[in-house]
Amino acid sequence: MNPHRVVIIGSGFGGLFAARRLKGAPVSVTVIARTSHHLFQPLLYQVATGILSEGEIAPPTRDILRHQRNASVLLGEVVDIDLEARTVTSRVIDHQVVREYDSLIVAAGAESSYFGHDEWVSAAPGLKSIDDALELRGRILGAFEMAEIEDDPEARAAWMTFVVVGAGATGVEMAGQIADLSHHTLRSNFRKIDPADARILLVDGLPRILTQFSPQLSAKAAKRLEEIGVELHLGVRVTGVDEHWIEFSGEDPTLGHRIETRTKVWAAGVTASPLGAILAQAGGFELAKGGRVPVTSNCSLPGHPEVFVIGDMMALDDLPGVAEVALQSGRHAAVEITRRVSEGETAPKPFHYHDLGTLASISRSYAVAELGPIKVTGLLAWVLWLFVHLAFLTGFKNRVTTVFHWAVSFIGRGRAERTITMQQFLARRSLSARVPGPARPEQAAD
Amino acid sequence: MNPHRVVIIGSGFGGLFAARRLKGAPVSVTVIARTSHHLFQPLLYQVATGILSEGEIAPPTRDILRHQRNASVLLGEVVDIDLEARTVTSRVIDHQVVREYDSLIVAAGAESSYFGHDEWVSAAPGLKSIDDALELRGRILGAFEMAEIEDDPEARAAWMTFVVVGAGATGVEMAGQIADLSHHTLRSNFRKIDPADARILLVDGLPRILTQFSPQLSAKAAKRLEEIGVELHLGVRVTGVDEHWIEFSGEDPTLGHRIETRTKVWAAGVTASPLGAILAQAGGFELAKGGRVPVTSNCSLPGHPEVFVIGDMMALDDLPGVAEVALQSGRHAAVEITRRVSEGETAPKPFHYHDLGTLASISRSYAVAELGPIKVTGLLAWVLWLFVHLAFLTGFKNRVTTVFHWAVSFIGRGRAERTITMQQFLARRSLSARVPGPARPEQAAD
Numbered sequence: 001m002n003p004h005r006v007v008i009i010g011s012g013f014g015g016l017f018a019a020r021r022l023k024g025a026p027v028s029v030t031v032i033a034r035t036s037h038h039l040f041q042p043l044l045y046q047v048a049t050g051i052l053s054e055g056e057i058a059p060p061t062r063d064i065l066r067h068q069r070n071a072s073v074l075l076g077e078v079v080d081i082d083l084e085a086r087t088v089t090s091r092v093i094d095h096q097v098v099r100e101y102d103s104l105i106v107a108a109g110a111e112s113s114y115f116g117h118d119e120w121v122s123a124a125p126g127l128k129s130i131d132d133a134l135e136l137r138g139r140i141l142g143a144f145e146m147a148e149i150e151d152d153p154e155a156r157a158a159w160m161t162f163v164v165v166g167a168g169a170t171g172v173e174m175a176g177q178i179a180d181l182s183h184h185t186l187r188s189n190f191r192k193i194d195p196a197d198a199r200i201l202l203v204d205g206l207p208r209i210l211t212q213f214s215p216q217l218s219a220k221a222a223k224r225l226e227e228i229g230v231e232l233h234l235g236v237r238v239t240g241v242d243e244h245w246i247e248f249s250g251e252d253p254t255l256g257h258r259i260e261t262r263t264k265v266w267a268a269g270v271t272a273s274p275l276g277a278i279l280a281q282a283g284g285f286e287l288a289k290g291g292r293v294p295v296t297s298n299c300s301l302p303g304h305p306e307v308f309v310i311g312d313m314m315a316l317d318d319l320p321g322v323a324e325v326a327l328q329s330g331r332h333a334a335v336e337i338t339r340r341v342s343e344g345e346t347a348p349k350p351f352h353y354h355d356l357g358t359l360a361s362i363s364r365s366y367a368v369a370e371l372g373p374i375k376v377t378g379l380l381a382w383v384l385w386l387f388v389h390l391a392f393l394t395g396f397k398n399r400v401t402t403v404f405h406w407a408v409s410f411i412g413r414g415r416a417e418r419t420i421t422m423q424q425f426l427a428r429r430s431l432s433a434r435v436p437g438p439a440r441p442e443q444a445a446d
Numbered sequence: 447m448n449p450h451r452v453v454i455i456g457s458g459f460g461g462l463f464a465a466r467r468l469k470g471a472p473v474s475v476t477v478i479a480r481t482s483h484h485l486f487q488p489l490l491y492q493v494a495t496g497i498l499s500e501g502e503i504a505p506p507t508r509d510i511l512r513h514q515r516n517a518s519v520l521l522g523e524v525v526d527i528d529l530e531a532r533t534v535t536s537r538v539i540d541h542q543v544v545r546e547y548d549s550l551i552v553a554a555g556a557e558s559s560y561f562g563h564d565e566w567v568s569a570a571p572g573l574k575s576i577d578d579a580l581e582l583r584g585r586i587l588g589a590f591e592m593a594e595i596e597d598d599p600e601a602r603a604a605w606m607t608f609v610v611v612g613a614g615a616t617g618v619e620m621a622g623q624i625a626d627l628s629h630h631t632l633r634s635n636f637r638k639i640d641p642a643d644a645r646i647l648l649v650d651g652l653p654r655i656l657t658q659f660s661p662q663l664s665a666k667a668a669k670r671l672e673e674i675g676v677e678l679h680l681g682v683r684v685t686g687v688d689e690h691w692i693e694f695s696g697e698d699p700t701l702g703h704r705i706e707t708r709t710k711v712w713a714a715g716v717t718a719s720p721l722g723a724i725l726a727q728a729g730g731f732e733l734a735k736g737g738r739v740p741v742t743s744n745c746s747l748p749g750h751p752e753v754f755v756i757g758d759m760m761a762l763d764d765l766p767g768v769a770e771v772a773l774q775s776g777r778h779a780a781v782e783i784t785r786r787v788s789e790g791e792t793a794p795k796p797f798h799y800h801d802l803g804t805l806a807s808i809s810r811s812y813a814v815a816e817l818g819p820i821k822v823t824g825l826l827a828w829v830l831w832l833f834v835h836l837a838f839l840t841g842f843k844n845r846v847t848t849v850f851h852w853a854v855s856f857i858g859r860g861r862a863e864r865t866i867t868m869q870q871f872l873a874r875r876s877l878s879a880r881v882p883g884p885a886r887p888e889q890a891a892d
């Protein structure tokens with residue numbers, strides 16, 4: 001008899017931990033993903049700002065799973081899911097294949113959302129992939145190069161102005177790192193400009209930053225950001241983005257209507273993978289907020305107990321779009337499948353999220369942490385942040401180079417990975433806009 | 447009085463060592479280069495095959511020169527040199543600038559040559575830049591991914607076939623590394639294919655490999671390559687290149703006329719930077735073989751003692767296109783300029799190249815070395831290779847991560863930098879062909 005076939009779409013935290021949880025189970029596991037690597041997304045901003053190399057946070061999925069004999073990994077972008085025939089169709093380059101499943105875990109994550117303005121992507125790339133990170137690295141470090149050769153004061157100021165849209169964890173970390181680059185890393189590197197003159201703006205439509213934390217910690221993080229040279233502008237909405245400027249509406253009189261800037265980073269919002277819309281069409285249901293798929297209490301699709309939708313793609317209990325939710329829901333789906341296959345068990349067990357707390361690094365030696373009722377800020381929180389991330393990385397990757405690169409950048413002035421890929425820098429078009437992907441199905445409004 | 451203005455075009459070994467040799471001289475130094483990094487080109491193949499990260503071999507030029515107060519670094523592609531007005535025109539994105547010089551060092555290096563078939567670049571990228579290396583990394587590692595999903599035996603075989611054109615140092619190193627990837631690194635990573643089944647061909651028009659070495663060492667290196675699984679085909683000329691195949695003419699009956707292969711690496715030849723042709727037009731002279739610029743014995747342009755052309759761009763005594771020639775001729779040009787400025791000395795001193803020997807790494811624990819009459823092969827030569835390269839890297843870069851990455855890949859099975867940038871992999875078009883550059887002037891035939 002053939003083993004029960006589990007297909008997992010996605011190799012992020014959800015897909016990877018689901019696959020690992022199925023080790024030893026009497027099933028065959030196929031992970032289909034559109035990148036050949038797992039991505040340790042919480043550290044992506046460090047690749048974008050020259051601290052880490054891409055290899056340190058994006059090891060090949062098949063290398064992580066090489067000793068799990070019941071798992072295979074296949075490169076491909078999923079373009080269709082047929083819930084009746086129980087098949088998944090994927091494509092890559094000139095190759096298309098249809099695969100059958102007995103159980104399916106959809107863990108394709110989320111992508112940057114431009115709130116209906118997808119045309120902004122070229123001028124303001126998001127930070128969701130390794131390609132995005134190299135794109136932003138080229139743009140940020142390249143902006144200082146351009147400022148150095150530019151004689152016109154206005155044009156130079158536009159190169160020295162960086163606008164980060166969205167004050168969640170990614171936006172805060174990016175703004176903090178650009179400030180650190182300009183004040184520490186690039187010191188003594190230029191002759192005409194002083195990189196410390198860079199203007200770094202962090203804007204958000206909400207009245208406070210890091211809304212996943214308590215107001216008290218938000219305020220402390222905001223204070224720290226301002227101390228290291230980040231301008232905060234809250235309650236402000238972006239109304240237009242161009243290669244040369246960004247426009248706002250809102251109540252902040254210190255900001256003005258338009259800022260001339262050559263470098264924008266989009267960290268304002270995410271929307272679930274377009275596979276959610278494919279599922280909605282196939283299953284005949286409506287998507288929830290953010291393009292998420294409404295699921296039952298055990299993370300399965302209503303009427304399809306063999307299909308699980310997890311992590312950033314599922315709408316369940318208003319859970320946040322963080323790695324820990326993806327990881328735990330991926331494991332839960334794997335356990336549900338194992339129970340059904342091994343024990344013939346069919347009564348679903350609901351998924352309970354165990355909130356292990358939230359951490360965000362603001363600058364060198366300063367982080368904020370909220371672990372239930374316990375709130376920690378400053379150096380202690382930052383040391384906690386270091387250990388948690390190192391421990392996690394160790395699950396996949398050797399951490400020797402990472403420790404070294406962190407030492408270089410946190411203790412010293414340097415950053416080991418400042419290399420600009422010229423194509424990304426010169427082309428001035430976002431990769432996300434350039435790579436041919438599958439046609440996007442129409443999607444429910446956010 | 448303003449100091450004597452030295453403009454250096456290029457940040458490779460020639461340009462960088464010229465700039466460093468001018469430290470403390472009563473001159474102002476401006477390095478103009480089209481990348482923001484120096485490139486340690488001898489290790490570029492290790493970035494292309496997942497051993498090193500780009501940051502390890504391409505540190506920012508301005509960071510290397512940050513303590514040299516008389517030096518500034520400017521990003522820009524030089525599009526014109528006016529020998530009469532003594533100006534250099536450079537461009538980047540929307541910015542163009544004209545700079546005056548009192549002395550000029552042209553050190554723009556060489557690029558891949560397709561012998562009149564520039565249309566082959568997309569299907570068979572060369573290995574001259576960081577962008578090229580990431581492109582080839584994506585294609586090589588991606589080919590194994592494609593083979594794993596391909597069910598058709600012929601299509602799969604085409605993905606599992608790698609053709610390296612050109613058996614100089616770069617070609618030999620690339621072929622050796624692809625063999626090592628397939629036999630060691632990728633072991634246990636796949637379920638349907640055995641990566642060790644990959645066919646790796648190294649072809650060259652000449653009758654032996656590594657012609658810069660003695661025939662005896664060439665033969666030993668060839669034997670070693672065959673032992674690690676590389677097929678050698680010599681005396682063979684490439685007559686056609688397509689995304690799906692490569693065609694040959696020649697005397698090797700074991701090769702056939704056409705090989706179906708999805709991955710080609712072009713390491714067959716180089717031609718000097720198109721700036722040579724601009725100089726030839728401006729100076730009214732003919733280019734030498736390989737697009738090189740004929741220079742006087744002190745590396746200056748005939749009739750223009752204030753202009754030096756060095757490294758891979760100069761035609762002098764049939765010197766080879768290696769880092770050591772670029773480095774020494776760059777230093778020589780700097781000394782000539784310093785003498786003239788400091789001592790009013792005008793009689794040129796001829797450049798004498800000190801050949802420190804030649805090294806090539808064939809596989810893990812095997813290299814060949816020729817130091818004058820001394821010939822060394824095997825482990826001893828490989829240890830020598832390790833020390834020479836580490837010592838050299840230390841001049842610019844911290845070597846901690848490099849030692850670690852080498853340990854991982856040479857002692858163990860792993861490679862730390864296998865991350866594929868999806869754009870490079872999916873677009874299937876060479877970056878070199880895509881990045882907008884200046885119009886190329888017509889060039890003398892090789």
